[in-house]
Amino acid sequence: MxxxxxxxxxxxxxxxxxxxxxxxxxxxxxxxxxxxxxxxxxxxxxxxxxxxxxxxxxxxxxxxxxxxRDLSGFAGMEPRRLPVDTRVADLSFNQPLAAEQGEHLRHALRDMACEGDLGSLLAQQPPGGRSTDTAAVATYLLDRGIDVPPHNVLLTAGAQHALDVILAATTTPGSTLVADELTYPGLKLLADSRCLDLAAVRCSPDGTDLKSLEKLARTRKISVVYVMPTVHNPLGFVLDAGRRQRLVTLARRHDFAIIEDATYAFLDPGSPAPIQTLAPERTFYVGSFSKNVATGLRAGYLVAPDPDRIRLIRALRTTTWGTSSLSTALVTRWLRDGSVTRLEKTRREDAKQRQAIARRAFQGFDYHAHPASYSGWIHLPSEIRSDQAAHRLAQDGILISTGDAFAVGSASPNAVRIALANPTIHELPRLLDRCRDALSTL
Structure with missing residues (x-):
């Protein structure tokens, strides 16, 4: 042939x-x-x-x-966006923002303008951030059980930037990067751009299947395993302490590094200890201030193992060099005065209310979510196609995400993810009822 x-x-x-x-x-x-x-x-x-x-x-x-597939373009990794004048709601992406945050920003900027050396904010930061700023993040991390010196905290332009820096420092083209078979879509983009072999391990709403990971580790040389152990995106699970310890045991036995994405960890402060505390020598802990403060700040951080710090700084120099001085100043100011802690508490309470609304709206569906998360995962019945559901809702001005955006590999689940953060709490019941009705009548 x-x-x-x-x-x-x-x-x-x-x-x-x-x-x-x-x-x-x-x-x-x-x-x-x-x-x-x-x-x-x-x-x-x-x-x-x-x-x-x-x-x-x-x-x-x-x-x-x-x-x-439905070719309208409303499904997949990079779905079409509706014109603003026809969009009713974007339930495909979370941008939580409290109504009072605009005024909070106004006061912070006014105070910053009236104190200290304002001109210093126009100076370039060193790669990884100034020591006073990394100290503020290190202090913040104590509440998550992570006790590291400021030297091990590197500031980044968001979690996506942190992930890219880690992969640049720890992998080469062709290296095997492992993730759950349903994972954060941004990781898929990074794996593709860096020519990595992205391999999947089974997962479910109960968590990552570590037997699947162990089987893979026996047959292939793994460089890095990416996990979201606390409030997984999109399934919402939290790995228990036993599974976290078994993952560390596998990492040491098969000598691979771990990326622990803690972007949503603030939503479950009662979760087990971070993996970083169990294996600090091989775990890269990643966080951001996008979901707990504001997506537009583009501020994040990573906790670096000692042996990798110099390579990570070199990778930072080759990307954006450093973070925005103004964003860093705002975030660290709000860390020191307790604003971030208060905002996180507000977010958790808000997310719980929205989840309660979502569970009522999707009663009878195969719906999975963390009780305090900003999204829900719906496995659709066989007679309803996820791409057609996305098309139908887009015609009504509502955007959702389809399961293939999160799937590692060519096989995709017949599922959708509903993001809950963007509409007001008063608009949300009506919008979710419209989603339920659309999914019920396809």
Whole structure:
């Protein structure tokens, strides 16, 4: 079979999909059935489907088959955005912001303008931040059980920047990066941009399947494992202390590093001790002030193991060099005066109220969420396609996220994630009722 044969079959099927001859939601033949129908080898049929999936035309779902995707563009990793004048609500992304925060910012900026050396905010910070600022973050981390000197705290332009810096310092093209089979979409983008081999381990609303990780570690050399042990995105689980310790045992046995993403950890202050406290020599602890303070600040941090600090600083120099002096000044000011702690408490109470509303709205659905998180995960019944659900809601001006945005690999769950933070608490019940009605009538 000539190598070009699979491309010819893929092109023919792609043309049929784009022309509407194979409409969205059509269940395609199995790989074996396609091979028989087209008179091609099974391996060639697999290449055909891989080509179509890479083009965003089809999606495979474990145990269900391969389907033609809705091509309206409202599903997937980077969905279309509606024009502002037609958008009713964005439930695809969380930007929590309390009504009083604008005035809080106004007072902080006024106070900063009237005290100290304002010109110093125009000077470039050293990579990783000034010692006084890293000390403020180190003090803040004591409440999470992390006791490290300011020397080990490096400031970044958000958690995404921190992740990129860590991968730049610890991996090379072709290195194996492991994550849950449902994970933070930004990690997938970073793995692709750095040419890493992103491998998946099974997970469920109960947590990461460490037996799956152990099996993978026995057969492949793993460089880094990325986890969200406290308030996982998108499933909302919290790993118990036993699983955290077993993960550390595996990391030491198979000699891989751990990235602990704690972006949402503030939502569950009663969670078990961070993995960083169990294995500080190989754990990179990442946090940000996007979800607990404001997404526009683009301020974050990482706690660096001693042996890796110099490499991380070098990686910081090659990216943004350092963080914005103004953002850092605002964040550390609010850390010192207790504003961040108060905001986090407000966020937790707000998230609990929103989750209660969501659970009522989606009663009867296969709904999973942490009781104090800002999102919920819905496994859809087989007769409802997630991409078609996203299209239908987008027509009503409501944006949601589909499961394939979070899936590692070509197989995707038939699920959606609903973000709860953006609408007002008074608008949320009506919006979620509209989502429920749309999902019930497709």
């Amino acid at each position: 000539r190598a070009e044969r699979y491309k010819a079959v893929a092109l023919e099927m792609a043309t049929s999909i784009r022309a509407g001859d194979l409409p969205a939601g059509t269940r395609l033949p199995t790989h074996r059935e396609l091979a028989h129908e087209r008179g091609i080898a099974l391996a060639t049929a697999t290449k055909v489907y891989r080509e179509l999936a890479a083009a965003g035309l089809i999606v495979g779902e474990p145990g269900r088959g391969t389907f033609v």
